[in-house]
Amino acid sequence: MARTREPSPSPAVPEPHGHGLRLRAWDPESDADAEAWLRGVRDPDFLRWNTLFRQVTDIDGARESLRARALDAADGRSVSFRITDADSGTTLGHIGVNRIDLALRQACVGYWVLPEARGRGVATRSLLLAARWAFGALGTHRLELDHALGHEASCRIAERCGFRYEGTMRGVLLQPGRHDAFRDAHLHARLATDPEPEVP
Template identity: 35%
Template sequence: MPELTEDVVCADRLSTTVQPTIDADCGLILRPWAPRDAPVVFEAYQDLAIQRWHVRTAASVAEAECWIDGWNSAWRSLVHAHWAVEDIRARRIVGRASLKQMDLAGGQAGVAYWAMPADRGRAVVPRAVEALAAWAFGEIGFHRLELTHSVYNQPSCRVAVKTGFHWEGTKYSSGLHLDGWHDMHLHARTN
């Protein structure tokens, strides 16, 4: 059955290119994950806050390597896009930023992120989210980005507000965490 509208994002805009490095200003870049980053991913997922809000942990560096392979494969399959957030002055990873569940036909995706414990409070995540949104809207042509977080995750709520993601409502009992189902705030930005 023919569609009456065209895809908002042409798949060729992503499928025919390598995953880009995105400048986030002030010495931060978003770059594709590399196998050498596995020890940092392993370390990040030992952090209790990352475990709490992302509901996973890495059992080994080898498992983190598999995740990185999957993250890079997700780019090629146009499902998700994951970046390491690197402080190029310090030459170290300070966080992660991702587009998840990319719907190219509808021009929508979700935003996910975390910061390494030592880098929280340095505006790493807001700068990364701003850069990612600017790229997604400006370079690729997404129409809408959504950001969801547990109602108990106040730092994520502050990131959403600071980066222009407007609060749209509460998704009741929609996020399963270790302590049970959480209500989730839904924030969004449109192009």
Template identity: 40%
Template sequence: MIDQIPPVVPPGRLRELAHPVYDLPGGLLLRPWEASDAPALVAACLDPDVQHWTYPGLLSTAEAEARIAGWRTRRQDEEAAMWAIAPADGGLPVGLIGVRELDLPGGSGEFLYWLLPAGRGSGVMTPAVDRISRWAFEELGLHRLRIIHSVANTASCRTAEKAGFPLEGTMRGALLHADGWHDEHLHARLRTD
């Protein structure tokens, strides 16, 4: 009989963890999304860069509130964990970061992130990716995190490399964008890196 490999992260681990809040440079912080943040999500869906790279679709305020509620459900279901990148002194988020496609038994997940124009150029995404990586490895117990982005998205590539996610390869024609099929870069970081 073949011994079963135990799960890297036991079921229920993400549900047990509090949703942490972390300080970031530039007077920003990582915090859970709230229903009152819906206008920022609506704005992201209208932003041409966010639309081009992540294609979230257009959302009404009610639909944005439902999506935010869905993120809470997905966290409880141990499928994803999302944070708002927001001013520490209050106000609407300027970005989003999260780990989705969580495979707790296999110990992996994939980053999702974007910034609105108010957050771009601030250098905040690299420390945000690093902070959430450390949470995912040290608190949640994952083994591997990945970042996948269009090869044309040079800003995301820089963020991945600066955050300690070396390029592992290129996936040809891997994702359909509005302007056609894009090759995608695959970056990854291990707990042991």
């Protein structure tokens, strides 16, 4: 009988911290983590700009999504961080270093912030932390960030964090709520040799 592979906890999960934040591993078995993940990926603003390949509609789906991310981390494909307040430990959002290619020393970063944490620079500060970790501990040379055309807030965050605009990619992202139509995206990138921006 086939056995489902379970992610094994790793004592070496990094916890980058600074700028009033700590980036922690998500725990699929934590009710609080699963609930925060569900709220994040069901938020209307998230769904306006992102389309998941597999929709998450309940707590069980949230746990399954987090377990899949833990497996990706175990296999070295990505690392998913729960953005938390450094003092209280309150979950503020998510940031992931994805599509890790150790041979080419490249990766892609993506993030979202819970509604109650917006307007406080959480995305900017967590992106600076994740980039520092990717360039340092992971040894990445190039870190990409893409966002749907028209998402001006993401454009500003990218530029603020030193991710230069490199062009528009045609038909690279799924349209909201659809798997049969596509939209364009801006591509931003930062190199390890670029200067690190000052904390805003």
